[in-house]
Amino acid sequence: MARVHTGESALARAVRIVESFGLDDSTLTVSEIARRSGLHIATASRLIEELVGCGWLERENRRVRIGVRLWEVASRASAAVGLREAAMPFMEDLHAVVGQHTQLAVLEGDEVLFIERLTAPGAAINYSRIAGRLPLHASSSGLVLLAYGPVDLQERVMGQPMRAYTDNTIRNARQLRSALAEVRRQGYAFCAGHIYPETTGIAVPIRDAHGAVIAAVALIVPNDDSAYAQIPALQATGRGISRVMASHIRPG
Amino acid sequence: MARVHTGESALARAVRIVESFGLDDSTLTVSEIARRSGLHIATASRLIEELVGCGWLERENRRVRIGVRLWEVASRASAAVGLREAAMPFMEDLHAVVGQHTQLAVLEGDEVLFIERLTAPGAAINYSRIAGRLPLHASSSGLVLLAYGPVDLQERVMGQPMRAYTDNTIRNARQLRSALAEVRRQGYAFCAGHIYPETTGIAVPIRDAHGAVIAAVALIVPNDDSAYAQIPALQATGRGISRVMASHIRPG
Numbered sequence: 001m002a003r004v005h006t007g008e009s010a011l012a013r014a015v016r017i018v019e020s021f022g023l024d025d026s027t028l029t030v031s032e033i034a035r036r037s038g039l040h041i042a043t044a045s046r047l048i049e050e051l052v053g054c055g056w057l058e059r060e061n062r063r064v065r066i067g068v069r070l071w072e073v074a075s076r077a078s079a080a081v082g083l084r085e086a087a088m089p090f091m092e093d094l095h096a097v098v099g100q101h102t103q104l105a106v107l108e109g110d111e112v113l114f115i116e117r118l119t120a121p122g123a124a125i126n127y128s129r130i131a132g133r134l135p136l137h138a139s140s141s142g143l144v145l146l147a148y149g150p151v152d153l154q155e156r157v158m159g160q161p162m163r164a165y166t167d168n169t170i171r172n173a174r175q176l177r178s179a180l181a182e183v184r185r186q187g188y189a190f191c192a193g194h195i196y197p198e199t200t201g202i203a204v205p206i207r208d209a210h211g212a213v214i215a216a217v218a219l220i221v222p223n224d225d226s227a228y229a230q231i232p233a234l235q236a237t238g239r240g241i242s243r244v245m246a247s248h249i250r251p252g
Numbered sequence: 253m254a255r256v257h258t259g260e261s262a263l264a265r266a267v268r269i270v271e272s273f274g275l276d277d278s279t280l281t282v283s284e285i286a287r288r289s290g291l292h293i294a295t296a297s298r299l300i301e302e303l304v305g306c307g308w309l310e311r312e313n314r315r316v317r318i319g320v321r322l323w324e325v326a327s328r329a330s331a332a333v334g335l336r337e338a339a340m341p342f343m344e345d346l347h348a349v350v351g352q353h354t355q356l357a358v359l360e361g362d363e364v365l366f367i368e369r370l371t372a373p374g375a376a377i378n379y380s381r382i383a384g385r386l387p388l389h390a391s392s393s394g395l396v397l398l399a400y401g402p403v404d405l406q407e408r409v410m411g412q413p414m415r416a417y418t419d420n421t422i423r424n425a426r427q428l429r430s431a432l433a434e435v436r437r438q439g440y441a442f443c444a445g446h447i448y449p450e451t452t453g454i455a456v457p458i459r460d461a462h463g464a465v466i467a468a469v470a471l472i473v474p475n476d477d478s479a480y481a482q483i484p485a486l487q488a489t490g491r492g493i494s495r496v497m498a499s500h501i502r503p504g
Contacts, residue, residue, distance in 0.1 A: 009262060023328050026334060066326055068331060068332045070322075071330040072365060079320060082278060089371070115323075131324050
């Protein structure tokens, strides 16, 4: 990461400054930002100053954080937000009935990006976080998104090393191919102990008006005999969200 | 808005391109973006291309929208997100008990910015939206944020024209000064019919470890005799969220 890019535009540098914040870094110092984005400290300082000026970054004591203004702008029009607004009432109902983690995920690059998560006190443990990512092969949402995703993405994932979180994690192309076929046959992914031994992830697709899979909604429940019983409620949730998404009028 | 700025940095222009998306514009054409941001179409096209390249904007047919990647980056580290994560379990509990709109707001510039909203089927109507704004004088959240906000902000708001949504909206400095004093005395804002005749907004402050007010949590309920009965539950919610926020360790 920490290379100095020459001949790069100021915009590209600013993008790298903003993207140097990770999921666990709510604030960074100017020198941390410079190091992570591979910029000279003077360049980083100047661009940070400009980003603070427009509200996209904020200063907090001697540290810098992402500004509320950037969050506001990003929230206004992103496809993730429309999906989230459509999904939330259904997710809240499911969450109230099941009392376990309920989450909403989309494909972003070659990973699962979680755009919403409802947690419950005493719910089963869960690896995902809002705006967090997981590999496609490991999570139930990932298997759904991959099963209905582009063939070249499937081939790419099958050709890469697959991180094993537990003994049950899918770890090779043969297992993955078989799991994806099962998802397409059943209409859901059921992953008992794939990320933590004690939890089961279950995910179903969300479709647009053309039937294309645009997201997945998932439950994380204890890895025991009761897990299967949650599938129908989750399937109904997926269909409800799909119905709302299919009714959205897209301009243009 | 539509002025051509000369001698401006590419970064400042890119910021205006991203900010040209409004709450009701999920997609825009390149020429709409150019017009709104006051840029020549060639300049706008080039910067849009660069922003699409880094995933901050996305193309959808012949239109452009905010990219999921920008949402992800903004969600990672913004103070709004930490607040939202702390507040959500309490807001869900309140929402489940009261069954009406429950919302979370911060001060952003001279306005209220709503960063979360839980709605209910059949709930009272409500003007606010996620990532939407309202003037400080008009909403219960705004009165709370203003009552505990900087004195210079209070003076500025009192010196400006106040939009009247209904006959009950606060509309002059005398009324506003009296309302702010009442909020500080009671510890909550109670606005019966200030934005819609048929709804009442009730808001309480959320405080950090130092007692500073950092946000407001509000209920929008029908404007009838039952509204007062909701105040204790909302106050308990505000205290719960404050307790979690006060326990957050801030680096630096």
